[in-house]
Amino acid sequence: MHSRYLIYLSPHQLTAFHWRAGMLTREGTFEATDAGKLEFNHYLGNHSKSVVTILANVAEEGFHIETIPFLRGADRRSIITRKLGQQFFNASLTTSVSLGHEKSRRRNERIMLAALTNNEAFTPWLTALASAETALAGIYSLPLLSPLLLRKLGIVDERCLLLTIQDQSIRQTYVERGELHFSRFTHLANNSMDSIAQTFASEARKLQQYLVSQRLLGRQQPIRAYLLVHANARTAVESRCVNSETLSFAILDIEDCARICHLKTLPTDTRCETLVLHLLATDPPRTQFASAQQRHYYHLWLIRAVLRNMSTVVLLGCLLWSGKQFYDAYRLSREAEMIRAETALAHQRYDRIISTFPSIPTTTETLRRVIDHYVELTKGNTSPAYLLRDISQALQGDSLVELDSIEWKVAVQASQEAVTAGAQRTPSVDSEIAVVRGTLRPGPDSHPRQILAVFNRLVDALKHHPKLQVEVLQQPFDVESGKSLKGGDAAVDDLQPRVFKLQIRRTID
Numbered sequence: 001m002h003s004r005y006l007i008y009l010s011p012h013q014l015t016a017f018h019w020r021a022g023m024l025t026r027e028g029t030f031e032a033t034d035a036g037k038l039e040f041n042h043y044l045g046n047h048s049k050s051v052v053t054i055l056a057n058v059a060e061e062g063f064h065i066e067t068i069p070f071l072r073g074a075d076r077r078s079i080i081t082r083k084l085g086q087q088f089f090n091a092s093l094t095t096s097v098s099l100g101h102e103k104s105r106r107r108n109e110r111i112m113l114a115a116l117t118n119n120e121a122f123t124p125w126l127t128a129l130a131s132a133e134t135a136l137a138g139i140y141s142l143p144l145l146s147p148l149l150l151r152k153l154g155i156v157d158e159r160c161l162l163l164t165i166q167d168q169s170i171r172q173t174y175v176e177r178g179e180l181h182f183s184r185f186t187h188l189a190n191n192s193m194d195s196i197a198q199t200f201a202s203e204a205r206k207l208q209q210y211l212v213s214q215r216l217l218g219r220q221q222p223i224r225a226y227l228l229v230h231a232n233a234r235t236a237v238e239s240r241c242v243n244s245e246t247l248s249f250a251i252l253d254i255e256d257c258a259r260i261c262h263l264k265t266l267p268t269d270t271r272c273e274t275l276v277l278h279l280l281a282t283d284p285p286r287t288q289f290a291s292a293q294q295r296h297y298y299h300l301w302l303i304r305a306v307l308r309n310m311s312t313v314v315l316l317g318c319l320l321w322s323g324k325q326f327y328d329a330y331r332l333s334r335e336a337e338m339i340r341a342e343t344a345l346a347h348q349r350y351d352r353i354i355s356t357f358p359s360i361p362t363t364t365e366t367l368r369r370v371i372d373h374y375v376e377l378t379k380g381n382t383s384p385a386y387l388l389r390d391i392s393q394a395l396q397g398d399s400l401v402e403l404d405s406i407e408w409k410v411a412v413q414a415s416q417e418a419v420t421a422g423a424q425r426t427p428s429v430d431s432e433i434a435v436v437r438g439t440l441r442p443g444p445d446s447h448p449r450q451i452l453a454v455f456n457r458l459v460d461a462l463k464h465h466p467k468l469q470v471e472v473l474q475q476p477f478d479v480e481s482g483k484s485l486k487g488g489d490a491a492v493d494d495l496q497p498r499v500f501k502l503q504i505r506r507t508i509d
Contacts, residue, residue, distance in 0.1 A: 003050040006277050008059050008127075010167045014040065014125060015273075019281045022264050024274055036125050044132035051135045052303060055280050056289075057142040057166055059185040060118030062088055065099065070107040080111065088115035093139060093289035099179050112181060116141060116289055138288035142180050143165070143183035145276050146173040148283060150226070152261050154253065159217070161207060161225040163200055165270045167425060170199055172207045174216070189264035193233045196270060197240035200227050200249075208247050208406065224248045228257065230270040272293060307415075349379060384408040387434050387506045394461035400440050400454050404499075409434040411505070431507045440498040452477060452496055459502070467507050474501035 006017045006024070012032055018025040028043055030036040064087050074154050084094045093116040101107045116122065116139070129136055146162050162173045165188070174182040186203055189195065204225040211217040223246065229237050231253055241249040254275065258266050263278045292299075360367060387408065395401055411431045442451050455476050462470045476498030 003047065004281070005047060005050050005052045005280060008057070008273055008277060009054055009122075009125065010169070011059060011121065012168075016043065019277075019278060020226060022262070022278075022282075024265065024277055024281075030122075032121075037128065040125065041128050041132070043446045044128055044134055048132045048134055051137050053137045053280060053284070054139045054144060054290075054345060055145075056116060056122070056139060056279060057169065057171065057185070058116060058118060059169075059187075060116065060121065060210070061141060061143075061183070061185070062091075062113075062115045062117050063143075063180075063182050064113045065110060065181065067102070067108045067110050070101065070109060076109075080113075083111075084113055084115065087113050088117060090119070091115040091117045092119050092291070095287045095289050097144075097180060097287050099181070100177075112179070114141070114143075114180075114289075119234065125144055130294070130297075133297050135298040136290060136295050137298050138284065138295065139290040140280060140285060140288050141183075142171055142276060143173050143180055144285045144287060145279050146171075146176055146183070147175050147180055148279055148285060149261075149276070150175060151178065152279070153257060155226065157224060158179075159221075159223050161204060161223060162228070163204060163225060164228045164272045165196060166273045166276070167271065170196075170203055172203050174207065174211055176216075182211070182214075184210075186256075196229075196233060197236040200225075200237055204249070205243070205247060218244060222246050222248065222453055224250055226250050226252055226269060228252045228254050228255050228270070228272055230267065233270050236478045249392075253479045291324075293421060329386055348414040382410050382432060382508060384432065384434070387432055387504065390465050390506070391434065391436065391462070393506065394465075398458060400442065400446075400451070401458060402439045404437045404439060409433050409507075431505050434506075435473070435500045436504060438500055438502075440500065442498070450479060455498075455500055462502070462504060469505040469507075471503040471505075472500070473503050474499065476500045 004019045005027075005357060006019050008015045008017065013036070014030045016027045016030070018027050028039075030040040030043070056096070066083050066087075068076070068083070080096050081107075084091075084096065088094055095114050095124070097112045097114065099110040099112055101109050122139075128138075142164075150160070150162060156178070159174075159176050162171075162175060164171050164173075168188050168191075170186045170188055172184045172186070172202070173180065184203075184207060186199070188199060204227075206226075208217065208223060211223075212219055212221075217223060225241075225247060227237055227241065227249060229251060234251055237249075237251060241251075243249060254270060254272060257268050258275055258278075261275065261278060262282075265274065267274055326482060384406075388406070391403075391406070409432070411433055440451050440455060459472065461472055462468055
């Protein structure tokens with residue numbers, strides 16, 4: 001956290017306070033002499049990175065109420081700047097406070113122009129601050145804090161006076177409808193209780209008469225003066241400050257006021273410097289006297305503070321994102337570990353179930369090939385029905401032919417491109433083959449030539465089909481080239497059944 005310093009500037013000296021966690025600590029007092037100003041320069045050298053706020057309580061100040069047209073933005077600022085230059089010539093520390101708009105048709109705005117007119121009283125201190133490149137947050141005057149103090153205390157009078165004691169002076173401020181209208185500074189000749197009480201009474205009456213002369217108050221208009229005093233001075237003040245028809249007094253205990261404003265260290269006397277400095281630190285007014293050039297290093301400090309805060313937010317965001325990523329990685333790691341454990345348990349259960357199965361009569365590789373071949377057959381949509389139908393049609397009308405078995409299979413053939421490239425592909429189904437084993441059973445009057453004629457009719461009927469290719473693997477008779485088949489041979493074989501074997505290939509489209 002940055003260090004914050006409050007400077008209380010009076011006509012004869014400057015006092016520096018360190019503000020931290022609601023506590024004010026006096027760090028040094030510097031007289032308005034060459035030695036004091038040199039000492040202040042050394043003090044700033046040790047606090048060049050700090051933020052400084054100045055509270056001035058000087059006699060050389062001016063207040064003037066003006067009425068300007070209803071304006072906004074740059075036009076309003078321009079006319080206020082011109083009015084300040086006209087009213088306070090050569091004053092470098094000026095400001096304005098809006099007092100509201102009139103209820104007429106034109107809605108003219110009433111503003112109070114204020115200035116700290118003694119430039120020489122501020123120049124050495126401001127030059128030292130600029131040389132040390134100290135961040136000057138603003139220059140405030142004690143009257144600007146009077147309306148704030150009354151609001152904190154819950155005083156809502158339409159018009160009132162506030163009288164306070166600080167260092168060697170008494171400050172009298174006129175507040176109307178919660179806004180500052182005028183203030184006076186008077187030196188105290190004596191710090192005794194009786195002298196302070198007498199000064200309160202006389203200065204309050206003088207300020208009332210002045211306000212009447214300036215037509216800020218009616219001649220018989222009553223007004224109340226609030227006196228901020230310590231409990232040990234209450235009796236003396238009450239004895240001197242006697243109410244009249246137009247002026248009444250109300251005494252405010254400075255300790256009670258400090259408690260209401262949450263001041264941690266209560267004042268020990270009637271002086272209220274620490275109270276107003278506390279108000280300045282906790283709730284500074286919106287208006288102040290320093291120019292933009294005088295607050296240049298403060299603006300740079302604000303930019304650096306914003307950048308630091310943004311970098312802190314970015315860093316925290318990155319840390320939070322990294323934490324989330326770490327948590328997600330940890331969670332995924334735990335889930336993966338649980339899945340691996342479940343997988344291991346599943347493998348163990350599978351192995352236990354497999355161990356209960358009976359052993360198969362072949363190897364796993366053979367079974368895999370058979371299953372792959374079955375899958376390929378299923379994909380190829382092949383069936384022996386077509387080939388069996390063709391064989392059945394060829395057998396119609398031949399009662400001498402009996403089929404013993406049909407061995408059906410498919411023929412597969414890899415493409416030439418796959419063979420050339422050496423690709424490992426499942427071969428496609430090209431044709432189906434049926435190996436037919438049968439018997440020719442001759443009748444009592446049959447002879448070999450008749451039996452052979454029946455067999456040839458069967459072969460021709462099968463060959464007649466365009467998609468069938470027939471190959472005789474075994475003849476019913478052993479017919480060789482150069483031998484003749486005679487009718488008397490039937491007696492020799494005694495009409496025995498004749499076995500034949502055919503291979504029929506059917507091309508699949």
